[in-house]
Amino acid sequence: MKARLWLVDLNTELLLGKEVVYLWCISENGERILLVDDSVENFFFAISENILPEEAIKSSFPELKKHGVLRMEVCDKRLLGKPIKAVKIVVDKSENIERVVGRLNRLKTFQKIYEDDIRLSTRYLIEKRITPSSWIEVEAEESPNLPSIPNFKAFKVKSIEPLEFSSIPKLRVMAVHILKVGEKGSPKPEYDPxxxxxxxxxxxxxxxxxxxxxxxxxxxxxxxxYIKSYDPDIILGYGITEDWNYLIERSKRVNSLLEVGRNYAKPHTSVFGHVSITGRLCIDLYHDARDNPQLTEYTLDEYARSLGLRVDPQIPEYKYYEYLSDPSKKEMLLKQSEECAKLIYRIWNIMGDFIIQLSQLTGLPMDHVLTASSGHRAEYYLIREAYSIGELIPPRTEKPYVPYAGGLVLQPKKGVYENVSILDFSSMYPNIMLKYNISPDTYVPSEESCENCFISPESGHRFRRDYEGVYTRMLQKLLNARKEIREKLKSVEEESIEYRILDARQKVLKVLANTLYGYAGWIGARWYLREVAESVAEWGRYTIRKAMEKAEQLGLKIIYGDTDSIFVIDGDKLEELMKWIEEELGMEVRIDKIYRRILFTEAKKRYGGLLEDGSLEVVGLEVVRGDWAEIAKETQLGVLKIMLETMNTDKAISYVRNIIADTRSGKVDVEKLVIWKRLTKPPEAYEVRAPHVLAALELIRRGWRVDIGDKVGYVILKGTSRIGERAKPYQLVEKADIDYEYYVRNQIVPSALRILEVFGVDEQTLLKEPRRGLMLFGTE
Incomplete structure (x- = not known):
């Protein structure tokens, strides 16, 4: 059989005592195909620094053969760009690699070990030059002893090649929402069905x-x-990793066989943290939400809104039991679960193409690519690039963190500004790395001479000009590919499937390119080198300063700068500045946003702005932080909206005074007074008894189940003791006992003053009683 197939997922299995790779695929006509490849080999590399590699093999092979080594051979490789002789050590099984490495360390024949921590499935993809979520061309044959899988035809691989083919087959996708309810606290699988x-x-x-x-x-x-009958390729959820773990425990307690893998295997948590279901992809969209810096609560509805979806108000989780136990409300809760499944699928329609392209480019299966950090995604791409040039892949080792200066962040000038443009240098760091060939394998240590090197502007770190580094190679490939796609998009119909796929791919290429600078400074990176990250940051600060100097020469006013962007009051010379930056500094720059008005407090990274479309954007203020009561967030957002839209201080003061009056008179819903805080360890493990910890301990004393990871909501009650001792779980609070004055003076007024003090308003002004007959929002 010769066929074009789309690779959904892969895993390794033992078949007749030999390790093989299972490739779960879809054919062009929608058939489900299982490929079995037994040609895969386990191997790693070792370097001998004291004797010739041939002698090292001769002296160590007889001993290593006893522990599963099949053969050893000398290879030409590169180590940080320098040619080196390495010994390839082929082992019979993955499980024996650790034992062989341990034996090598005792023999002391080899001093350095490389690639012993590369998983067999990853090795297979690299060796075959294929990636998940992509098309492959396969020559395969029928063979005895292949597994029998329902709805699948199984073949043994004879040859396999990657294919450049952009279409996506029709995938069977199943969006799932699992409703769990705890009577006393968060639901626990030991007690709650x-x-x-x-x-x-x-x-x-x-x-x-x-x-x-x-x-x-x-x-x-x-x-x-239902899973067995529908046979989905993808099981999609939000927080579904936790849901599967819950189901695993529940199925044990009710004696259900949770055999939902295509080979009847049970779900299990992989070493990467995601739930693995053999032959299927279990995609948890929650992990994508966690990467979104604009989100604070990470709820499904908040995530959906961030993607532009309209979502009806949700029943909050802490009210689930109230709705479940009330026959008149129960159907509303069940209906919400149905709507959540639909919402998850709507999110897939928006995010699916991006996730598929991210999987293709990084080489990580879709269920892993979202759980992986941005650094890991970049690293998997780098591993493939390194392999293509014969570069040995460094091991992950513990490295000390040595701090260095990061991006340039200016102290903002407190006030309100109009017609402010953000100039975005988001591609600055990749371009700097390309321009100055910054890479671990081009770095020249201080003890070595270098006549023709790039030299960083502050620390004087040097980088070779005559050798293309692994970072440089990766970036050039990513940026060139993105440029080609963006050019192609100009001639493709916007409503077409091809446009949708190509657009998703160019976005992924940009994300990966911009990730590399962060990866360079991540001490967990295989290719970590502080001098690399430090040098990129230095050239970044140099670039921003030069741009600011030029802006001032042109008469443009800069009011703020943050790492890879500057905030400029719009003027006639803005286009001239952008042109100069591109021509003289060699950096791409674009107008990211234009604010009609923007308000800065005195602190860095804290501002609120009114965009051209009339929407508000808030960064760093209480309204976007999770540790303030809803009444404080509401107040601050309302004040910010009034001031940015009308600049009417009296109207804002009146608005705050009315909220204060409603609060003091007990008209505010208790839910708006609850302060939420998540437990990062078991309540009893805290040495400092913060309010949320004391509230959690009281819940436990009253029979509630509270543990690490749970969010605890508390309200401050009247009394004379310290605040922590007056923090009570919201579930146990009577409205008459609430200390409303605490909320006025410690929540409402401080959040409002964060905005209004910019206009000279003080606490006493806000605390004055509103005049009788004054309308809610005052007068224009």
Whole structure:
């Protein structure tokens, strides 16, 4: 058989005592195909610094052969750009590699070990030059002893090649929302059954399995059977990693066999933290939300809104039990679960192409690519690039953190400014690395001579000009590919599938290129070198300063700068400045945003702005932080909106005074007074008894289940003791006991003053009683 197939996922298995790779694929006509490849080899590299590699092999092979080494051979490799002779050591099984390395360390024949920590599935992809979520061309044959998988045809691989083919086959996608409810605190699988599982498939079928009031066994079994009958390629959820762990524990307690893998395997947590289901992809969109700096609560509805989706108000999790136990409200809760499954699928329609392209380019399967940090994604791409030029892949080692100066952040000038443009240098760092050939393998240590080197502007670190570094090679490839795609997009119909896929790919290329600077400064990186990150930061500061100097020469006023952007009051010379930056500094720059008005406090990275479309953007202020009561956030957002839209101080003062009056008179809902804080360790492990910790301990004393990771909501009550001792769990609070004056003076007024003090308003002004008959928002 010769066929074009799309690789969904892969895993390694033992077949007849030999390690093989399973490739789960989809054919061009939609057939599900399992490929089995037994040609894969386990190997790593070793370097001998004292004797010739041939002699090292001769002296060590007889001993290593006893521990599973099949053969050893000398290879020409590169180590940080320099040619070197390395010994390739081929081992019979993955599980024996650690034992062989341990034996090598005792023999002391070799001094350095490389690539012993590369997993077999990763090695296979690199060796075959293929990636998940991509097309491959395969020659395969039928063979005895291949596994029998329902709905799949199995073949043995004879040859396999990557294919450049941009289409995506029709995937069977199943969006899942699992409703769990705890009577006292967060739901725990030891006590609390699953209430409902809601499903929406890519064919539009909607299903919901519900708890019968006695046991969740039938619900779980129905869910398992549905997976087997629908046979999804992708199981999609939000927080589904935690959900699967919950289901694993529940299935044990009700004796359900959670055999949902395509080979009937049970789900398990992989070494990378995601839940692995053999032959299927389990994609947790929560991990994408966690990477979004604009989010504060990381709820499904907040994430959906950040992607531009309209979402109805959600029942908060802390009210789930109230709704579940009230027959008149229960259906509302179950309906919300159904709507959540639909919302998850709508998010997939927006994010799916991006996730697929991210998987293709990094070489990580879709279920892993979202759980991986941005540094790991960049590293997987680098590993493939390094392999292509024969560069040995460094091991991950513990390295001391040595601080260095980062990007340039200016102290803002407090006040309100109009017509402010943000000049974005977001591609600055990749361009700097390219321009000055900054890479670990081009760095020249101080003890070595270099006649023709780039020299960093502050520390004097040197980088070779005559050799293309691994970072440089990666960046050039990414940026060239993006340039080609963007050119191609000009001739492709915007509504077409091809446009959608190409646009997603160019976005991923940009993300990966911009990630490399952060990766260079990450001490967990295989290729970490402080001098590299330090030099890029130095050239970045140099670039921003030069741009600022030129702006001032042109008469433009700069009011703020943050790492890779500067805030400029718009003027006639803005285009001239941008042209100069591109021509003289060799950096791309673009107008990222234009604010009609923007307000700065005295602190760095804290401002709020009114964009051209009338929307508000808030950075660093209380309104976007999770540790303030909702009443404080509401107040600050309202004040900011009034001041940026109208610049009417009286109107803002009146607005705050009315909130204060409503609060003092007890008209504000208790929910708006709750302060939420997440436990980062078990409550009893805290030495400092902060308010949320004391509230958690009280809940435990009253029989609630509270543990690490749970969010604790508390309200401050009246009294004379210190604040922490007056913090009570919101579930146990009577409205008459609330210390409303605390909220006025410690939540509402401080959050409002963060904005209004810029206009000379003080605390006493806000605390004055509103005049009788004054309208809610004052007068214009």
């Amino acid at each position: 699953v209430v409902a599982i809601s499903i929406l498939t890519s064919e539009g079928e909607s299903k919901q399995f519900t708890y019968d009031g006695k046991s969740d066994k039938k619900l779980i079994d129905d869910f398992i059977n």
